[in-house]
Amino acid sequence: MNAVAAENQGEQSSRERILDAAEGLFARRGYAGVGLRELADLVGLGKSSLFHHFESKPQLYAAVCTRILARIAARVDESLARGGAPMERLERVVDDLLDLLAAQPSDARILLRSLFEDDELAGETREEREGRELTAHIMASISALLREGMEVGQFRSVHVPGLLLSLIGQTVFPFASGEFGQEILGKDPFDPAEVKRRKRETRDLLRHGLLAPAGR
Amino acid sequence: MNAVAAENQGEQSSRERILDAAEGLFARRGYAGVGLRELADLVGLGKSSLFHHFESKPQLYAAVCTRILARIAARVDESLARGGAPMERLERVVDDLLDLLAAQPSDARILLRSLFEDDELAGETREEREGRELTAHIMASISALLREGMEVGQFRSVHVPGLLLSLIGQTVFPFASGEFGQEILGKDPFDPAEVKRRKRETRDLLRHGLLAPAGR
DNA sequence: CCGGCGACCGACCGATCGGTCGCCTCCCGT
DNA sequence: ACGGGAGGCGACCGATCGGTCGGTCGCCGG
Numbered sequence: 202m203n204a205v206a207a208e209n210q211g212e213q214s215s216r217e218r219i220l221d222a223a224e225g226l227f228a229r230r231g232y233a234g235v236g237l238r239e240l241a242d243l244v245g246l247g248k249s250s251l252f253h254h255f256e257s258k259p260q261l262y263a264a265v266c267t268r269i270l271a272r273i274a275a276r277v278d279e280s281l282a283r284g285g286a287p288m289e290r291l292e293r294v295v296d297d298l299l300d301l302l303a304a305q306p307s308d309a310r311i312l313l314r315s316l317f318e319d320d321e322l323a324g325e326t327r328e329e330r331e332g333r334e335l336t337a338h339i340m341a342s343i344s345a346l347l348r349e350g351m352e353v354g355q356f357r358s359v360h361v362p363g364l365l366l367s368l369i370g371q372t373v374f375p376f377a378s379g380e381f382g383q384e385i386l387g388k389d390p391f392d393p394a395e396v397k398r399r400k401r402e403t404r405d406l407l408r409h410g411l412l413a414p415a416g417r
Numbered sequence: 418m419n420a421v422a423a424e425n426q427g428e429q430s431s432r433e434r435i436l437d438a439a440e441g442l443f444a445r446r447g448y449a450g451v452g453l454r455e456l457a458d459l460v461g462l463g464k465s466s467l468f469h470h471f472e473s474k475p476q477l478y479a480a481v482c483t484r485i486l487a488r489i490a491a492r493v494d495e496s497l498a499r500g501g502a503p504m505e506r507l508e509r510v511v512d513d514l515l516d517l518l519a520a521q522p523s524d525a526r527i528l529l530r531s532l533f534e535d536d537e538l539a540g541e542t543r544e545e546r547e548g549r550e551l552t553a554h555i556m557a558s559i560s561a562l563l564r565e566g567m568e569v570g571q572f573r574s575v576h577v578p579g580l581l582l583s584l585i586g587q588t589v590f591p592f593a594s595g596e597f598g599q600e601i602l603g604k605d606p607f608d609p610a611e612v613k614r615r616k617r618e619t620r621d622l623l624r625h626g627l628l629a630p631a632g633r
Numbered sequence: 634c635c636g637g638c639g640a641c642c643g644a645c646c647g648a649t650c651g652g653t654c655g656c657c658t659c660c661c662g663t
Numbered sequence: 664a665c666g667g668g669a670g671g672c673g674a675c676c677g678a679t680c681g682g683t684c685g686g687t688c689g690c691c692g693g
Contacts, residue, residue, distance in 0.1 A: 215670075215671090228533075229533075230449065230534070231447045231448070231449055231450070231530075231533070231534065232447070232450065233446065233447055233449040233450035234447070234448065234449035234450075234534075236649070236650065236651085237650080237651065237652085238649080238650085238651095246670095246671070246672090247671060247672045247673070248651090248652090248672095248673095249652085249653080249654090249671075249672065249673075249674095250670070250671050250672070252651095252652070252653085253669075253670055253671070254670090257651080257652080258651065258652090310533050313529060313533070313590075313593075314447075314530075314533065316593075316594050316595060316596075316597045317444075317445075317447070317526050317529070317530065317593060317595060318446070318447065318450075336597075340601060359618075360614065360618060362601045362602045362603065363591075363602065363614060363615060363618050364618070365601055366590065366591040366594060366598055366601060366602065366606075367587045367590075367591065367618065367619075367622070369590065369594075370586040370587045370588075370589065370590025370591060370594075371583045371586045371587040371590075372586075373586065373590075374529075374582065374583075374585065374586025374587075374589075374590055375579075375582040375583065375586060377529075377532070377533060378532050378582060378585075378586075379532060379533060380532075381532045381552075382582055385556060385578045385581055385582060386578045386579065386582065387578065390582075398576065398579060399579060402575075402576060402579050402580070402583065403583075405626075406583070406622075406626045409625045409626040410621075410622045410625040410626045431640080431641095452679070452680065452681085453680085453681065453682085454679080454680085454681095462640095462641075462642090463641060463642045463643070464642090464643095464681090464682090465641075465642065465643080465644095465682085465683080465684090466640070466641050466642070468681095468682070468683085469639080469640060469641070470640095473681080473682080474681065474682090634693100635692105635693085636691105636692095636693090637690105637691095637692095637693105638689105638690090638691090639688105639689095639690090640687105640688085640689090640690105641686105641687085641688080641689105642685105642686085642687075642688095643684105643685100643686095643687105644683105644684085644685095645682105645683080645684080645685105646681105646682085646683075646684095647680100647681105647682100648679105648680075648681090649678100649679085649680065649681105650677100650678075650679065650680070651676105651677100651678090651679105652675105652676085652677100653674105653675080653676075654673105654674085654675080654676095655672100655673100655674095655675105656671105656672085656673095657670105657671085657672075658669105658670090658671085658672100659668105659669095659670090659671100660667100660668095660669090660670105661666105661667095661668095661669105662665105662666095662667095663664100663665090663666095
């Protein structure tokens with residue numbers, strides 16, 4: 202009955218290969234800019250074979266987004282679970298997030314793109330609802346962390362939702378900026394040295410901007 | 418004749434109306450997601466009439482982007498020209514930029530989108546080159562301001578290109594985040610009160626994160 | 634009164650879009 | 664030995680894509 206159960210284990214199956222290729226294409230050209238024939242050619246399948254694994258193009262796109270969100274949610278949960286003071290946890294989760302975005306070059310673009318395009322995804326697919334729930338979970342986790350830091354006095358008083366939006370833009374955008382970012386930086390934003398520098402920069406900004414004066 | 422409407426801002430004519438409508442559509446659905454027939458219907462023209470004003474779809478898209486960049490470049494130049502200490506100028510230019518993004522709801526999305534999609538704009542149109550020059554001018558102006566602030570000792574030592582990318586993401590993204598941002602904030606990101614709050618937040622982040630310890 | 638011109642239009646073009654259909658092939662449980 | 668289902672294929676569908684073409688209309692200078 203359930204196709205997932207049949208071919209579950211760590212295979213490099215067609216479904217995964219389709220998702221990988223689709224992720225790269227959607228990141229570069231956006232939802233409407235990707236044709237299924239092109240995707241099928243890239244994977245090495247006939248176009249009609251795609252429909253054996255996904256109902257429709259919107260559902261495929263939702264699957265791509267959900268997979269990314271699941272990766273991120275898992276990493277955030279893992280980072281936060283390792284304990285420590287609020288600032289220690291916050292720095293760790295941001296650090297791990299930067300690592301993940303750097304390791305998956307398509308993720309940042311797809312994440313931002315999906316926020317711009319979701320206006321018209323009217324579907325009530327299970328996949329889309331799962332994506333929204335994952336998003337909500339991630340946001341709630343980090344919000345709770347920020348509030349906790351304020352309550353114990355480690356963070357200065359800030360507007361949590363506003364800071365959350367700023368933080369997302371500041372961390373995700375550089376990895377999505379493509380040629381533009383490369384031109385400004387003078388080097389590839391995904392270069393390991395640059396990623397390391399960006400981690401340092403983000404950490405410094407957090408400490409200067411968020412730490413309460415007394416907490417030093 | 419009705420001179421007021423006709424020469425209000427140079428032209429209120431078809432060309433401007435096409436650009437206005439195209440800006441909204443591109444912002445919501447992306448370059449590939451907008452059909453010229455749909456655009457023509459929205460403006461109230463026949464599709465073929467669009468080609469009397471623009472050579473092709475890519476050229477139309479470039480014109481939309483260039484118009485936005487020109488608006489921003491003009492505002493930045495104006496803000497910087499009014500003088501003052503580096504931090505005073507920086508806060509003013511960011512403030513004005515937030516005002517502009519808030520007043521033109523499509524701008525933030527198109528700006529970010531254009532960065533994601535420019536990989537395949539292979540054209541060497543005059544319009545595109547103008548857009549790149551405007552971008553370079555804006556970036557160079559703000560970079561120079563940051564460097565000046567560091568040289569006179571008002572800013573702490575930072576990696577200018579890195580901070581530039583962070584700053585763009587942090588300021589532009591919230592206005593492009595659409596429903597997502599609205600859900601997180603609990604209110605419209607373009608609401609005047611929220612814009613005011615965001616200005617305050619950005620200013621505080623700049624002061625905490627950029628100002629040299631001695632300068633406070 | 635006329636000739637030219639810019640704005641505009643509907644009809645049309647080949648290509649491509651997302652999606653369907655029927656058929657084949659291989660594997661696997663019985 | 665064989666039935667069936669999953670995975671894959673190419674041909675095909677109506678719709679829509681960006682773009683072209685020939686022509687109409689109204690205005691404006693001579």
